[in-house]
Amino acid sequence: MAGKARACRARVVAVRRLTPRVLEADLRMEEPPELDFAAGQWVSVPFGPKTVRAYSIASPPTRPRVLTLCADVSPGGLGSRWFAGLAPGAAVGFTGPLGGFVLARADARRPLFVAEEIGIVPVRSILAWLDETGFGRPARLVAWARDPGGLVYDAECRSLARRHPAFVYHAVVASADGPWREAAGGLAEVVGRVASDVGGLVAYVAGGEATIHAVRDLLVAKGLERKSVKWEKFW
Ligand SMILES: Cc1cc2nc3c(=O)[nH]c(=O)nc-3n(C[C@H](O)[C@H](O)[C@H](O)COP(=O)(O)OP(=O)(O)OC[C@H]3O[C@@H](n4cnc5c(N)ncnc54)[C@H](O)[C@@H]3O)c2cc1C
Secondary structure, three states: OOOOOEEEEEEEEEEEEEEOOEEEEEEEEEEOOOOOOOOOOEEEEEEEOOEEEEEEEOOOOOOOOEEEEEEEOOOOOHHHHHHHOOOOOOEEEEEEEEOOOOOOOOOOOEEEEEEEHHHHHHHHHHHHHHHHHOOOOOEEEEEEEOOHHHOOOHHHHHHHHHHOOOEEEEEEEOOOOOOOOOHHHHHHHHHHHHOOOOOOEEEEEEEOHHHHHHHHHHHHHOOOOHHHEEEEEOO
16 A cells, blocks of 8 residues: 655656657655655646646655656656656755556456557556566456567566566557558557456556557446446646
8 A cells, every 4th residue: 555645855866768759767856855655646746826736756665765757858848857867976855655446456357458659657567567476367468569669668568478478568659641640549449458357357458548548448348337437738
């Protein structure tokens, strides 16, 4: 169980560029010294009395002293500019942990993760956590991106799939002429093939609203209960 959300202070200790538009930042917790969170949760960064941006924690809860955040800075707004400007030594204030896009250890259902582009971040935390603590159940991930460079954590997911036979990874890249040009349509089609049997399934969908709706409608049409589709809307 994760702790209650609270105001936190941390300091940037490292920044890495994963792709031309995606950055990772490691934040060492200062107050509290460890953040008690569940894999899949996020933090809220304030930019004014009523302006915040949310960032999912990319690292697993087994590492509570240094959190990794990961952002696609291509939207170019307030949040992207802030993230792109982070440098070692910078102080960061946020509220967290927040959100219910989490996997309960006791839930025996087979998770199907669906990530559109940077929506992979909370899924990465959950997968890293399962990797460290034991999968114990079959799991699948369908990740979609506009181009191969948009498949953030692709190498890691491939390595995970090689090490855990119970984990299957489907990476889908959009093509100009194929059915994958639009995330919502392309992803839903792959998900339809991957989830031929929705019995005992629980879906975790993260990314844009159109994709979340398309994937949820498809799974519900196949017989999955609506409440068995968890989602995290990034945009
Ligand atoms: C629960 C939650 C968790 C999130 N976790 C992450 C995360 O881990 N990493 C991350 O990069 N972002 C994450 N986001 C999105 C993040 O909060 C910001 O919206 C994002 O960084 C853009 O902020 P901005 O101020 O730069 O752009 P804004 O000026 O706020 O947005 C510009 C426009 O771009 C759209 N948009 C935002 N992000 C994307 C995107 N990736 N692709 C396409 N369009 C987009 C917005 O809807 C808006 O229309 C999360 C959002 C939520 C609600």
